[in-house]
Amino acid sequence: xxxxxxxxxxxxxxxxxxxxxxxxxxxxxxxxxxxxxxxxxxxxxxxxxxxxxxxxxxxxxxxxxxxxxxxxxxxxxxxxxxxxxxxxxxxxxxxxxxxxxxxxxxxxxxxxxxxxxxxxxxxxxxxxxxxxxxxxxxxxxxxxxxxxxxxxxxxxxxxxxxxxxxxxxxxxxxxxxxxxxxxxxxxxxxxxxxxxxxxxxxxxxxxxxxxxxxxxxxxxxxxxxxxxxxxxxxxxxxxxxxxxxxxxxxxxxxxxxxxxxxxxxxxxxxxxxxxxxxxxxxxxxxxxxxxxxxxxxxxxxxxxxxxxxxxxxxxxxxxxxxxxxxxxxxxxxxxxxxxxxxxxxxxxxxxxxxxxxxxxxxxxxxxxxxxxxxxxxxxxxxxxxxxxxxxxxxxxxxxxxxxxxxxxxxxxxxxxxxxxxxxxxxxxxxxxxxxxxxxxxxxxxxxxxxxxxxxxxxxxxxxxxxxxxxxxxxxxxxxxxxxxxxxxxxxxxxxxxxxxxxxxxxxxxxxxxxxxxxxxxxxxxxxxxxxxxxxxxxxxxxxxxxxxxxxxxxxxxxxxxxxxxxxxxxxxxxxxxxxxx
Amino acid sequence: xxxxxxxxxxxxxxxxxxxxxxxxxxxxxxxxxxxxxxxxxxxxxxxxxxxxxxxxxxxxxxxxxxxxxxxxxxxxxxxxxxxxxxxxxxxxxxxxxxxxxxxxxxxxxxxxxxxxxxxxxxxxxxxxxxxxxxxxxxxxxxxxxxxxxxxxxxxxxxxxxxxxxxxxxxxxxx
Numbered sequence: 201x202x203x204x205x206x207x208x209x210x211x212x213x214x215x216x217x218x219x220x221x222x223x224x225x226x227x228x229x230x231x232x233x234x235x236x237x238x239x240x241x242x243x244x245x246x247x248x249x250x251x252x253x254x255x256x257x258x259x260x261x262x263x264x265x266x267x268x269x270x271x272x273x274x275x276x277x278x279x280x281x282x283x284x285x286x287x288x289x290x291x292x293x294x295x296x297x298x299x300x301x302x303x304x305x306x307x308x309x310x311x312x313x314x315x316x317x318x319x320x321x322x323x324x325x326x327x328x329x330x331x332x333x334x335x336x337x338x339x340x341x342x343x344x345x346x347x348x349x350x351x352x353x354x355x356x357x358x359x360x361x362x363x364x365x366x367x368x369x370x371x372x373x374x375x376x377x378x379x380x381x382x383x384x385x386x387x388x389x390x391x392x393x394x395x396x397x398x399x400x401x402x403x404x405x406x407x408x409x410x411x412x413x414x415x416x417x418x419x420x421x422x423x424x425x426x427x428x429x430x431x432x433x434x435x436x437x438x439x440x441x442x443x444x445x446x447x448x449x450x451x452x453x454x455x456x457x458x459x460x461x462x463x464x465x466x467x468x469x470x471x472x473x474x475x476x477x478x479x480x481x482x483x484x485x486x487x488x489x490x491x492x493x494x495x496x497x498x499x500x501x502x503x504x505x506x507x508x509x510x511x512x513x514x515x516x517x518x519x520x521x522x523x524x525x526x527x528x529x530x531x532x533x534x535x536x537x538x539x540x541x542x543x544x545x546x547x548x549x550x551x552x553x554x555x556x557x558x559x560x561x562x563x564x565x566x567x568x569x570x571x572x573x574x575x576x577x578x579x580x581x582x583x584x585x586x587x588x589x590x591x592x593x594x595x596x597x598x599x600x601x602x603x604x605x606x607x608x609x610x611x612x613x614x615x616x617x618x619x620x621x622x623x624x625x626x627x628x629x630x631x632x633x634x635x636x637x638x639x640x641x642x643x644x645x646x647x648x649x650x651x652x653x654x655x656x657x658x659x660x661x662x663x664x665x666x667x668x669x670x671x672x673x674x675x676x677x678x679x680x681x682x683x684x685x686x687x688x689x690x691x692x693x694x695x696x697x698x699x700x701x702x703x704x705x706x707x708x709x710x711x712x713x714x715x716x717x718x719x720x721x722x723x724x725x726x727x728x729x730x731x732x733x734x735x736x737x738x739x740x741x742x743x744x745x746x747x748x749x750x751x752x753x754x755x756x757x758x759x760x761x762x763x764x765x766x767x768x769x770x771x772x773x774x775x776x777x778x779x780x781x
Numbered sequence: 782x783x784x785x786x787x788x789x790x791x792x793x794x795x796x797x798x799x800x801x802x803x804x805x806x807x808x809x810x811x812x813x814x815x816x817x818x819x820x821x822x823x824x825x826x827x828x829x830x831x832x833x834x835x836x837x838x839x840x841x842x843x844x845x846x847x848x849x850x851x852x853x854x855x856x857x858x859x860x861x862x863x864x865x866x867x868x869x870x871x872x873x874x875x876x877x878x879x880x881x882x883x884x885x886x887x888x889x890x891x892x893x894x895x896x897x898x899x900x901x902x903x904x905x906x907x908x909x910x911x912x913x914x915x916x917x918x919x920x921x922x923x924x925x926x927x928x929x930x931x932x933x934x935x936x937x938x939x940x941x942x943x944x945x946x947x948x949x950x951x952x953x954x955x
Binding site: 281 | 828832838
């Protein structure tokens with residue numbers, strides 16, 4: 201044994217702990233804990249932040265047992281396709297058992313971050329009352345709570361720094377939750393209530409802002425008028441992240457002038473969002489802050505017309521992250537390409553889901569962006585049409601994509617110029633972008649694309665497939681080729697039992713697999729469940745409740761299957777329509 | 782730049798022996814998607830969850846919650862637009878329509894509690910079908926209405942429409 205190795209073996213625990221303190225990523229911490237028993241032990245007692253990507257993969261008790269010093273917990277619940285109404289209500293993902301277990305065990309919880317979970321008012325109340333040092337609550341795409349639960353948080357969390365509500369379904373009880381922050385609360389750093397529907401007490405809001413000198417991030421909801429925004433900006437010129445409420449006002453009015461002046465004084469704003477309900481003629485008020493903006497989200501502002509957007513963009517030379525609607529058009533994207541040389545992440549959302557949709561963007565806009573923005577590494581692009589030639593050009597221009605998500609409004613549209621499948625285009629993307637970790641494909645696609653993905657997408661962790669492929673081979677290429685695959689979600693594609701069962705051990709290396717409207721049968725799912733006890737294979741069956749499970753023919757196709765690795769065994773809170781095989 | 786349609790009619794068959802094929806076929810049939818015509822009329826099959834826009838975003842970003850639809854009245858030289866999100870129910874909407882077209886005598890026609898009402902309010906839904914106003918709950922109507930039309934009663938005769946019953950139903954909502 202060399203000297204170095206023997207020294208490492210005898211390093212005191214405190215030293216190891218100190219060294220581990222420098223490891224911030226979960227990945228590194230996890231790796232370190234696998235080295236040897238002694239390192240595992242030191243690591244688990246010193247770990248304060250834990251990330252659990254699937255709340256059903258492990259029990260709360262096990263978490264607490266392993267990490268008694270837990271201070272910050274991140275949990276994710278429902279599968280991603282729940283966002284698109286593919287998962288029925290009542291599926292699960294409740295946070296209550298976690299909060300209850302941590303409260304009982306005396307965990308000193310300071311931070312809780314939840315995504316796609318069901319959060320009841322009882323959970324929030326228990327949370328608020330059980331953890332005296334609680335500082336930060338971040339809820340993303342959650343549901344199940346009302347403003348009463350928020351009132352409990354506001355009233356009881358003396359040291360609250362962050363209350364960040366992103367895109368949650370909240371039942372607004374029209375109470376005075378915001379007024380529940382006591383006068384003694386001066387510690388707020390971040391407050392985001394943009395997703396709430398109801399009015400808040402604006403006087404209480406202004407007072408709250410005035411007494412929190414560390415407030416850096418504030419996102420208002422649509423009920424907060426411009427007059428109040430102006431007053432808030434005067435009180436909090438130190439803000440670095442602002443989400444406006446409505447932004448409609450008479451541009452000739454005194455309030456508007458005051459707003460312009462207040463904006464000029466906010467020299468720290470780097471991130472801007474909101475504009476829920478906007479009058480485009482009011483936008484010049486924000487031009488002064490545009491020059492230093494690094495993040496801009498106008499994706500909830502369909503009222504801004506293309507030319508107004510373009511004028512605005514011209515001021516945003518330092519933008520790194522831009523979320524907009526396709527009302528910007530290909531021409532507008534050309535302006536972005538010429539102006540926003542620091543752009544790293546772009547998301548273009550559709551503005552017209554059902555209608556005639558003449559405002560959509562095409563492959564032209566995407567090519568322009570790829571040519572003009574050398575730092576681009578993440579894209580979500582909803583478009584009317586696409587071509588292989590365009591994707592090949594994009595792949596050449598931008599080899600640095602980490603995330604590439606393309607969605608054609610018609611899910612099986614072929615190359616708009618040649619009528620061929622889009623295999624070659626997406627193939628070019630995976631071949632060129634060696635660091636790609638997330639990919640969503642759409643359009644007319646055959647097994648050939650999946651061959652390319654299996655061959656080239658070595659770093660791919662998450663793949664979303666819809667209406668694509670010809671046969672089991674497609675799915676097999678992916679399962680065999682993508683060694684780092686963690687999440688695979690497939691809908692409406694002709695992949696069946698052969699692909700599902702060919703490498704069952706693979707699923708223990710992944711977080712989860714979702715397959716809906718594919719060709720897997722009940723029998724195959726049962727086989728998989730039997731052979732792999734450390735997987736939960738769940739079938740979502742939305743037929744009449746009376747249907748007898750035993751009488752279901754194994755040859756019947758399964759409409760929705762969700763399987764995931766787990767140490768917790770079959771879940772005890774599954775509703776009637778979820779069968780764990 | 783010319784936008785070409787897909788020109789594709791694809792039926793992805795599952796071909797299982799005696800299995801439940803029908804249910805899923807519906808979801809996979811996409812009719813010809815010609816950019817020149819009214820796409821809404823052509824693209825009849827609404828696929829669940831496509832395009833993949835998060836439910837929260839769907840509810841909250843389109844048209845800022847506003848739902849402007851065109852309103853035409855038979856005989857009127859131009860159309861108007863009404864924002865469905867501004868009204869909480871059918872009676873409010875009918876009042877708004879009366880305001881819009883008052884100068885064309887619609888107000889009197891609808892108010893009269895007779896079977897001589899000159900106009901019948903109908904709407905085109907997401908499937909492209911023309912429906913009589915008032916059958917479904919307001920919310921359902923507002924989410925599926927693409928345009929409104931005040932149809933001359935004369936054109937609707939023999940179909941068993943009773944506009945006055947309709948309006949009776951509306952006033953109960955208040």
